[in-house]
Amino acid sequence: MRIAFVGAGRLATHLAQALATQGHDIVEVYSRTMDSASSLASKLNAKAVNSLSDLTTDAEVYIVAVKDAALKDLIPALCKGREEAVFLHTAGSMPMTVFQGHAHHYGVLYPMQTFSKERPVDFACIPVFIEGSDERAQEVAGELARSVSRQVTVLSSEDRRHLHLAAVFACNFANHCYQLAAQVLERHGLPFSVMQPLIDETAAKVHEIPPYEAQTGPAVRYDENVINAQLQLLADQPEAQRVYEIMSQSIHYTHTHPKEQQ
Numbered sequence: 001m002r003i004a005f006v007g008a009g010r011l012a013t014h015l016a017q018a019l020a021t022q023g024h025d026i027v028e029v030y031s032r033t034m035d036s037a038s039s040l041a042s043k044l045n046a047k048a049v050n051s052l053s054d055l056t057t058d059a060e061v062y063i064v065a066v067k068d069a070a071l072k073d074l075i076p077a078l079c080k081g082r083e084e085a086v087f088l089h090t091a092g093s094m095p096m097t098v099f100q101g102h103a104h105h106y107g108v109l110y111p112m113q114t115f116s117k118e119r120p121v122d123f124a125c126i127p128v129f130i131e132g133s134d135e136r137a138q139e140v141a142g143e144l145a146r147s148v149s150r151q152v153t154v155l156s157s158e159d160r161r162h163l164h165l166a167a168v169f170a171c172n173f174a175n176h177c178y179q180l181a182a183q184v185l186e187r188h189g190l191p192f193s194v195m196q197p198l199i200d201e202t203a204a205k206v207h208e209i210p211p212y213e214a215q216t217g218p219a220v221r222y223d224e225n226v227i228n229a230q231l232q233l234l235a236d237q238p239e240a241q242r243v244y245e246i247m248s249q250s251i252h253y254t255h256t257h258p259k260e261q262q
Helices: 010-021 034-044 068-079 135-148 157-186 192-205 224-233 238-256
Strands: 002-006 025-030 047-049 061-064 086-089 105-111 127-132 151-154
Touching (some): 002 010, 010 034, 010 061, 010 105, 034 047, 068 086, 086 135, 127 135, 135 151, 157 192, 224 238
Parallel strands (some): 002 025, 002 061, 061 086
Antiparallel strands (some): 105 127
8 A cells, every 4th residue: 555654653663664564565654853754754765745735635545643632632634635545643632533523444453562663562462453544444444453453442532542551551651660670770780671671570470370370479459568678769759749649559459459459
């Protein structure tokens, strides 16, 4: 398919390259800055543009991979004169209907993964969730998704919102906890690498047992001696202290009210 990418960030970089590897023709890349557009376009033998008025009007598909806040403002100008193409956004929390009234065929192609430009990923293992406003949009989204991933699921906008919420807990919040741990270690001259075997085992366990059963630590039994002592260690870091306290309370509540978690 002839595809134009709108956005040149981390997700766009990985998705565009995965699609190109599978034989799709990435014809243009748009970004607000020419440097960003050119950086990705050069990897795809595509044209770079930094003005929507210069973006091709004859692509079959426009994949929009921009910040949620920019999506609504960008769509009217993007769709004008291109209404018959298929428009797909890649956002976890934005509804498919953000295109409504601007395009005839639209949908979602959401790869649920964390991306860094410098770190390669195996796209075939990434779950991709799709949705289409009509048969054509759903067929296009499905064809593109299946060309790069072995795990493709049709999912409504409402269910995708909850999927994205779960991903924030599992990825973004977990990574922030790594950062808090790194700060504690750094203050005492210890490298973050000492945590990596523990992190790896924690992640490996939930491939085999539910997170509820995998939970360990002082908060499960609410060992107040340990909890209070560690809160005191964080006395000069009030934000980290607050996170520790809230997380401990949440863990303990979850394990004393198991039926509420079902």
